[in-house]
Amino acid sequence: MLRLPRFTYHRPTSAAEAVKIAADHGPASQYVAGGTDLYPNMKRRVQTPTEVIALSGCADLVGVSGSAAEGITVGAMTTLTSLEKDPALQAAHPALVHAASVISTPLLRNMGTIGGNLLLDTRCNYYDQSHEWRESISFCMKCSGDTCWVAPSSPRCWAVQSSDTVPLLCAVGAEVSLIGPEGERRIPVADLYQDDGIAFTTKKPGELLTHLHLPAVDGTWRASYRKLRRRDTFDFPVLGIGAWLRFDGDVCTAAEIRIGGAGSYAIPATKTAELLIGEKLVAGDAAAEERITAAAQEAFKPTRAMDNTDHFASWRKKMAPVFVARALRDCLG
Amino acid sequence: MTAPKVLGGFVVNGERHQTAFQPHRTLLEVLREDLDLTGTKHGCELGECGACTVLVDGTPVLSCLVLALEAQGKDVTTIEGLADGPDLHPLQDFFAELGASQCGYCSAGFMLAAKKLLEDNPDPTRDEIRRALSGNICRCTGYIKIFEAVELAARRLRGEDATPSREALHGQ
Amino acid sequence: MGSDGTSGADRPEGKHMHAVDPATLQVIGKPWRKVDARSRVTGQTRFADDLKLPRMLFCKLLRSTVAHARIVSVDTSAAEALPGVHAVLRGEELPNTFGILPVSQDEHTLCYDKVRFIGDPVVAIAAVDEDTAWDACRLVKVEYEKLDVVTDVFEAAKQEDNRIHDYGRGGNLHRQEHLEFGDMDAGFAESDLVREDVFFFEGNTHLPMEEHSTLAFRDPDGKVTVMSSTQTPHYLHKALSKVLVDHVPAHKIRVIACPNGGGFGGKSDPFNHEIAAAALSIKTGRPVKITLTREEVFQTHRGRHPVLMKSRIGVTKTGRIKALDFETHLDGGAYGSYGTASTFYTGALQTVTYPVENYHFRGARWFTNKAPCGPKRGHGTPQPRFGLEVQLDKIAVELGINPAVLRRQNLVDAHSLTANWMRIGSMGLGTCIDKVVEGSGFLERWGKQPYGKGIGIACSSYLSGAGLPIYWNAMPHSGVQLKLDRSGLVTVFCGSTDIGQGSNSILAYIVAEVFGLEPQDLRIVTSDTDLTPVDLGSYSSRVTVMTGNAALQAAERAREMIVGPVADKLEVPKGRLTFAGGRVFDCEDPERGMSFAEAVQIAEAKLGTLGTTGSYRPPRAAARFKGGGVGPSPSYSYTAAIVEVDVDPETGIYKVPKIWVAHDIGRALNPALVVGQVEGSVYMGLGEAMMEEMSYRGNRFGVHKIPSMLEYKTPTSMEMPEVVTWIVEDPDPNGPFGAKEAGQGPLLPIMPAVANAVYDAVGVRVDEVPVTPEKVFDAMQKKARGQEGRYGPNELPSIEWPEPRRVRTPWQGGTGVEVEREATEARS
Numbered sequence A: 001m002l003r004l005p006r007f008t009y010h011r012p013t014s015a016a017e018a019v020k021i022a023a024d025h026g027p028a029s030q031y032v033a034g035g036t037d038l039y040p041n042m043k044r045r046v047q048t049p050t051e052v053i054a055l056s057g058c059a060d061l062v063g064v065s066g067s068a069a070e071g072i073t074v075g076a077m078t079t080l081t082s083l084e085k086d087p088a089l090q091a092a093h094p095a096l097v098h099a100a101s102v103i104s105t106p107l108l109r110n111m112g113t114i115g116g117n118l119l120l121d122t123r124c125n126y127y128d129q130s131h132e133w134r135e136s137i138s139f140c141m142k143c144s145g146d147t148c149w150v151a152p153s154s155p156r157c158w159a160v161q162s163s164d165t166v167p168l169l170c171a172v173g174a175e176v177s178l179i180g181p182e183g184e185r186r187i188p189v190a191d192l193y194q195d196d197g198i199a200f201t202t203k204k205p206g207e208l209l210t211h212l213h214l215p216a217v218d219g220t221w222r223a224s225y226r227k228l229r230r231r232d233t234f235d236f237p238v239l240g241i242g243a244w245l246r247f248d249g250d251v252c253t254a255a256e257i258r259i260g261g262a263g264s265y266a267i268p269a270t271k272t273a274e275l276l277i278g279e280k281l282v283a284g285d286a287a288a289e290e291r292i293t294a295a296a297q298e299a300f301k302p303t304r305a306m307d308n309t310d311h312f313a314s315w316r317k318k319m320a321p322v323f324v325a326r327a328l329r330d331c332l333g
Numbered sequence B: 001m002t003a004p005k006v007l008g009g010f011v012v013n014g015e016r017h018q019t020a021f022q023p024h025r026t027l028l029e030v031l032r033e034d035l036d037l038t039g040t041k042h043g044c045e046l047g048e049c050g051a052c053t054v055l056v057d058g059t060p061v062l063s064c065l066v067l068a069l070e071a072q073g074k075d076v077t078t079i080e081g082l083a084d085g086p087d088l089h090p091l092q093d094f095f096a097e098l099g100a101s102q103c104g105y106c107s108a109g110f111m112l113a114a115k116k117l118l119e120d121n122p123d124p125t126r127d128e129i130r131r132a133l134s135g136n137i138c139r140c141t142g143y144i145k146i147f148e149a150v151e152l153a154a155r156r157l158r159g160e161d162a163t164p165s166r167e168a169l170h171g172q
Numbered sequence C: 001m002g003s004d005g006t007s008g009a010d011r012p013e014g015k016h017m018h019a020v021d022p023a024t025l026q027v028i029g030k031p032w033r034k035v036d037a038r039s040r041v042t043g044q045t046r047f048a049d050d051l052k053l054p055r056m057l058f059c060k061l062l063r064s065t066v067a068h069a070r071i072v073s074v075d076t077s078a079a080e081a082l083p084g085v086h087a088v089l090r091g092e093e094l095p096n097t098f099g100i101l102p103v104s105q106d107e108h109t110l111c112y113d114k115v116r117f118i119g120d121p122v123v124a125i126a127a128v129d130e131d132t133a134w135d136a137c138r139l140v141k142v143e144y145e146k147l148d149v150v151t152d153v154f155e156a157a158k159q160e161d162n163r164i165h166d167y168g169r170g171g172n173l174h175r176q177e178h179l180e181f182g183d184m185d186a187g188f189a190e191s192d193l194v195r196e197d198v199f200f201f202e203g204n205t206h207l208p209m210e211e212h213s214t215l216a217f218r219d220p221d222g223k224v225t226v227m228s229s230t231q232t233p234h235y236l237h238k239a240l241s242k243v244l245v246d247h248v249p250a251h252k253i254r255v256i257a258c259p260n261g262g263g264f265g266g267k268s269d270p271f272n273h274e275i276a277a278a279a280l281s282i283k284t285g286r287p288v289k290i291t292l293t294r295e296e297v298f299q300t301h302r303g304r305h306p307v308l309m310k311s312r313i314g315v316t317k318t319g320r321i322k323a324l325d326f327e328t329h330l331d332g333g334a335y336g337s338y339g340t341a342s343t344f345y346t347g348a349l350q351t352v353t354y355p356v357e358n359y360h361f362r363g364a365r366w367f368t369n370k371a372p373c374g375p376k377r378g379h380g381t382p383q384p385r386f387g388l389e390v391q392l393d394k395i396a397v398e399l400g401i402n403p404a405v406l407r408r409q410n411l412v413d414a415h416s417l418t419a420n421w422m423r424i425g426s427m428g429l430g431t432c433i434d435k436v437v438e439g440s441g442f443l444e445r446w447g448k449q450p451y452g453k454g455i456g457i458a459c460s461s462y463l464s465g466a467g468l469p470i471y472w473n474a475m476p477h478s479g480v481q482l483k484l485d486r487s488g489l490v491t492v493f494c495g496s497t498d499i500g501q502g503s504n505s506i507l508a509y510i511v512a513e514v515f516g517l518e519p520q521d522l523r524i525v526t527s528d529t530d531l532t533p534v535d536l537g538s539y540s541s542r543v544t545v546m547t548g549n550a551a552l553q554a555a556e557r558a559r560e561m562i563v564g565p566v567a568d569k570l571e572v573p574k575g576r577l578t579f580a581g582g583r584v585f586d587c588e589d590p591e592r593g594m595s596f597a598e599a600v601q602i603a604e605a606k607l608g609t610l611g612t613t614g615s616y617r618p619p620r621a622a623a624r625f626k627g628g629g630v631g632p633s634p635s636y637s638y639t640a641a642i643v644e645v646d647v648d649p650e651t652g653i654y655k656v657p658k659i660w661v662a663h664d665i666g667r668a669l670n671p672a673l674v675v676g677q678v679e680g681s682v683y684m685g686l687g688e689a690m691m692e693e694m695s696y697r698g699n700r701f702g703v704h705k706i707p708s709m710l711e712y713k714t715p716t717s718m719e720m721p722e723v724v725t726w727i728v729e730d731p732d733p734n735g736p737f738g739a740k741e742a743g744q745g746p747l748l749p750i751m752p753a754v755a756n757a758v759y760d761a762v763g764v765r766v767d768e769v770p771v772t773p774e775k776v777f778d779a780m781q782k783k784a785r786g787q788e789g790r791y792g793p794n795e796l797p798s799i800e801w802p803e804p805r806r807v808r809t810p811w812q813g814g815t816g817v818e819v820e821r822e823a824t825e826a827r828s
């Protein structure tokens, strides 16, 4: 049986208390929400906090509040199942509900939280392996080693952004609140990440993610999430497209497309977005179809599929334009 | 480093249990190794197979990724608690009847996940059953007998006639 | 009469056929629950890891982290000093080798000279708990002198001097077989169409849900008991006896096979961890348990061999196979395992579905630095079956014949001999094809659906048990003992192992049928080498036929013992006594009778304690040439399958909405169990077809790419298609009540049927398993560029072959031996 390493367990009852415990213990500590990412990583010995701070007792981190028109706020400890089943979210943010519903499995979604999903560790099939396995490659840069086996001449780690909600939340312009020893802050989700497989978040040490803030729903924008994976359950995205289009009538006035599962952060498909802004985009219209297909082609270049996930990297890269086009079509009225 | 043991109390299958264990032990380990409830199985210990599914306060979760400490004070249901004394739960009855349990190693996980499904949705479609059971892997049956068993159990729980089809037991 | 309307009456009668009047069967043929169903659904079945004994220690193996190296030194001192560690076992302590086949005794319990793949065990540690044992493993220092790593057959051929083993055919060639039946030149000359194709079938693994586990303990009197998740307790017993010979004699070793949480062939070798646990229990005097992690299960493997193959085929205009020239290269991994048999199996069964007039087979198995391959469901036959069935599909297209028709019009005859001397018994493939073709509308749909929609067919056959045991001996393959108690209880003792397939139930059904009892009334005691007579194990689909025949013989003998005294007592002629409904009575006057228990008491009073034995040995094979030991079987099952696919032309991603499958089982002893085996096989075949692969990184030290349940992809509830199943009953004279196998055969046609359906959908060939979306996409892109729309290999390693063993075919007047021996035999 694969077992957890030994640790001391803390169970604060509020976010403030949790932050204090984390501050007391420094880098040896780590928060745990649903544990569906942290515990497997601990069993594989890629993360080995000796102080585990469980957030399950923090009632102030759970629940969905606010209104669609003003903006809905979701507590970090809200499970993916509750998010998926929440009637307000279903009505106001179907793309997010869809993205959550294609994460992992129903059992894992009963445990996993939105906060944990936002802070999901980057993945790589040289890294998501047992201690013994990694010993046979003399470890890698992300944990205990110095080479990146995906690109041995590269000075950086290319572990993959693998959360399903992140590309979408970046695209729609959602925000998060964090509290830490230095106080509270609220930032765009997109700013929570940076392009590095190891230091993939900008979250400061000891900072706790408390809430996710969704943008107001005013009928001017539509969003979509499209996921590529081998099986219709369990699997992480090997490509996850978040798309968001704002319209004035039939004309697209703003666009944001993020490519997940194909780089260390949700990569913006800037060129694609540029090509759509100012265009008339109507579902079923041949010209619009063509414009979307052409714009989606531009998603090929920024997609950085490497040989560290499921499926051939070359195919994943070729699939980016296809999936981007599909996500964009979903957004047409 | 050896963290001291802690005393944990939970209600498992309606019985109160108290046992001491180290904080890093999972619910799976404590159920099997300390409480001798070995009906809960394991096939990966990483959340990737569903064999370790138990109900915590009625919700199916993977006991390999839940600390025993997190289950403190909660109501845990394992396969040992599914039958009502000598009477099999309809799920068990139809798993047995149809051969939805070949080696049986995955069965506890499937039945506990299905139990929750049938509580939430007494008349699920085949597609809803597929989805609800999509966190559980079975390598023997090919899932079809499992779907059929859940459908029959649902019928019986709804008080309807639940007789397996001829094709299910004999082929075409 | 089979349900398909074919009659068994004009067939040669086997010795048990007379006992069967289908009309009067009370137990056989009915969908009983399995005898252990209740225990399986209530969580009471005790798998090996569920066992716990007082003072039990936990064992962990330290495994090699390098793929190929000489061991320079192993320092275990720090591990030994760790509090909580009770014993450390090193390789030198157990110098005797073992292995499943007598010809490849090439494994050490723990390596001490060399390691051959990542995962080869080096040290075993027993400690108070698993955490401590794991920590202790981290304290062991092993110094390796690294050798070059060989990860495929081409490298194996190239790195001739970098030998993984110092036995075999030289270099890294483990086995090389060369057989020729008939006149190949004449066969090709008579052909209207000749094709040559190269195929690759990637390796895959069993992935049983239960991770292997073993508990070993020593009794106070020095006997050692090993309880393990094994499919082959008898062979494990042999291996333990050999390795532990200096510590405990064979008759003091007891192996109990626990119920297996899935096996599929993956628990049929004796394993290092089993022997290590036994040795540590001797060393510590305490019970020792070891349970593998999922990653270790991948390393233990013994799964499907990757096979690179070339098939040259010559056919007439109607698709009759005039000549078949088949060459296979098996990537065997680091050890022999069943590999010798696997090699032969890649050549044995090409001939048992469609007549092959002249047949030439070359098979080579190579050692590589990967987890050892062995037998997985279909053992060695799915790979060539894939090649053959895809090639026939191509031929059908070229000849302009519907592929179902091509197959249907070229079937082997029942009760005939093949070119390579396989003796066919009952043969229901024609009916199978008719069922699936009709059910799916294949004739109307094939080649006629819109782009992206496809339908494909393939057929197959599999053996119902191997004709020869794994080590040569003249003893039975299966034995059953019956004990009849005054209470009316019948206890059936048999060495077979229930791995979920229901073999315990089969014993119960057969014995219950003979005695007119209900299956649940019996007690079934199995898989305990101290208590039960030998059965060779749950492999090669042998259990139903072999233990069934043994059980039938034992039961008929016991019935014979009871009949006499009861007839005397009732004053009824023996022939009028009937056993039914728990009673023994005069069939002409049912009132005149007694309970079964009373009948037993009367017989016991007359004859003393009642017990019988039954045993089974397969009939002598027709193939008597060297190498002809692999392939012969008491009978062959047949399957036809049709698969429907929906391919997304933009991505290559395809879905399988529906599968139609018909399986000729001979007779279904329990139709529900047969349907279960068919559906399970279809599922596993679909996994192999679509996604399963044991992939390694040859350029990264030979690590296994994805040793986890998550990344080794298998179909889930979301991928499983609708399956329409027909059971075709064409009773076979060698089977108990006419039964043949069902556990493996139905897997075989799925992979080629998927590839053929993809071709029908989008016009490209993926000559490789698994048929992944990226391969389909790649082939479609090539086609769009005007190249051949194909994804697959083009060449095989080029090697020298020894002279073939030449055997004349039955229709050439051969006698089943090599041509040279024919001459000597004729002289003497």
Ligand SMILES: Cc1cc2nc3c(=O)[nH]c(=O)nc-3n(C[C@H](O)[C@H](O)[C@H](O)COP(=O)(O)OP(=O)(O)OC[C@H]3O[C@@H](n4cnc5c(N)ncnc54)[C@H](O)[C@@H]3O)c2cc1C
Residues within 6 Å of the ligand: A030, A031, A032, A033, A034, A035, A036, A037, A038, A039, A040, A055, A076, A077, A080, A102, A103, A104, A105, A108, A111, A112, A113, A114, A115, A116, A117, A118, A119, A120, A121, A162, A163, A164, A165, A207, A208, A209, A210, A234, A235, A236, A237, B046, B047, B048, C710
């Ligand atoms: C088999 C399997 C399949 C999966 N498939 C998918 C998939 O398809 N898509 C997908 O997106 N994910 C997948 N996951 C990953 C995971 O289950 C989800 O991402 C889940 O949402 C993680 O949430 P959690 O609460 O369990 O996180 P945890 O494991 O508790 O935490 C994850 C990380 O976030 C940190 N953290 C958690 N909460 C906070 C907080 N409030 N403040 C600060 N830090 C915090 C933790 O310290 C940890 O580093 C899969 C996991 C498994 C085991």
Ligand code: SF4
Residues within 6 Å of the ligand: A123, A124, A125, A126, A127, A140, A141, A142, A143, A147, A148, A149, A150, A151, A156, A157, A158, A159, A197, A308
């Ligand atoms: S991308 Fe490179 S450094 Fe990063 S986890 Fe993978 S192998 Fe390690």
Ligand code: FES
Residues within 6 Å of the ligand: B041, B042, B043, B044, B045, B046, B047, B048, B049, B050, B051, B052, B053, B062, B063, B064, B065
């Ligand atoms: S053991 Fe928990 S999911 Fe596999």
Ligand code: FES
Residues within 6 Å of the ligand: B100, B101, B102, B103, B104, B105, B106, B107, B137, B138, B139, B140, B141, C209, C261, C262, C500
């Ligand atoms: S019945 Fe064996 S794994 Fe499901």
